[in-house]
Amino acid sequence: GGGGGGGVGTILIQLCKHAGASYVAVTSSDAPLCTSLGADRVINHTQELWYDVKEFQAEPFDAVLDLAVGVEAWRETRKHKVLKKGSKGGRFVAVVLNEWHIDIHRFSQMFSFILPPLGRQLSSWFTTFFTPRYKMYIGTSNSETISKVISAVRSKIIQRIPIDPEGPYPFTEQGVKHAFRRMESRHAKGKVVVDMLKTQ
Numbered sequence: 001g002g003g004g005g006g007g008v009g010t011i012l013i014q015l016c017k018h019a020g021a022s023y024v025a026v027t028s029s030d031a032p033l034c035t036s037l038g039a040d041r042v043i044n045h046t047q048e049l050w051y052d053v054k055e056f057q058a059e060p061f062d063a064v065l066d067l068a069v070g071v072e073a074w075r076e077t078r079k080h081k082v083l084k085k086g087s088k089g090g091r092f093v094a095v096v097l098n099e100w101h102i103d104i105h106r107f108s109q110m111f112s113f114i115l116p117p118l119g120r121q122l123s124s125w126f127t128t129f130f131t132p133r134y135k136m137y138i139g140t141s142n143s144e145t146i147s148k149v150i151s152a153v154r155s156k157i158i159q160r161i162p163i164d165p166e167g168p169y170p171f172t173e174q175g176v177k178h179a180f181r182r183m184e185s186r187h188a189k190g191k192v193v194v195d196m197l198k199t200q
Contacts, residue, residue, distance in 0.1 A: 003068045004028035007191040010162050013037040018157045051080040060084045063091045070096040086128030094136045162190030170198040
């Protein structure tokens with residue numbers, strides 16, 4: 001669920017196509033879902049490495065948005081030259097900053113979490129003629145963001161919000177635990193939903 005077929009990826013495909021992206025390639029094991037939302041190419045990450053695709057190396061992307069891997073995706077993007085240099089508009093947006101799993105128990109651990117991607121972002125500013133620009137994304141949901149999403153749904157910019165077929169989960173202790181386990185498994189196909197009205 002962290003790539004094109006996950007909760008964020010399924011919406012992002014639609015937003016990219018609406019914004020005018022001429023070609024959208026995603027990694028997912030659910031090609032029918034992603035192509036139905038507008039993806040032009042789906043790479044099954046269990047069978048092929050997206051950065052090894054010769055077509056992508058021959059014609060590098062303008063942007064790579066990493067929703068699933070972390071620092072390894074940044075390394076492979078640069079190594080295999082599948083993204084344009086920063087001076088030519090190449091942008092790497094990291095939603096997963098280091099690794100997929102975040103394990104922070106003390107405030108002091110925040111520094112080891114945030115400093116490496118911050119360093120990548122700062123250094124990419126100075127190497128823009130050689131490497132893509134790195135941008136870490138740390139987003140939060142607020143009323144303005146939620147209003148924009150609702151507006152995008154109402155105006156049909158976002159046509160569908162796929163819900164993982166194993167849900168919706170009941171709003172019980174067990175239901176919420178199952179929902180979190182489903183998200184952690186990274187096998188969700190769409191949004192993992194908890195039904196707040198279903199309390200039994």
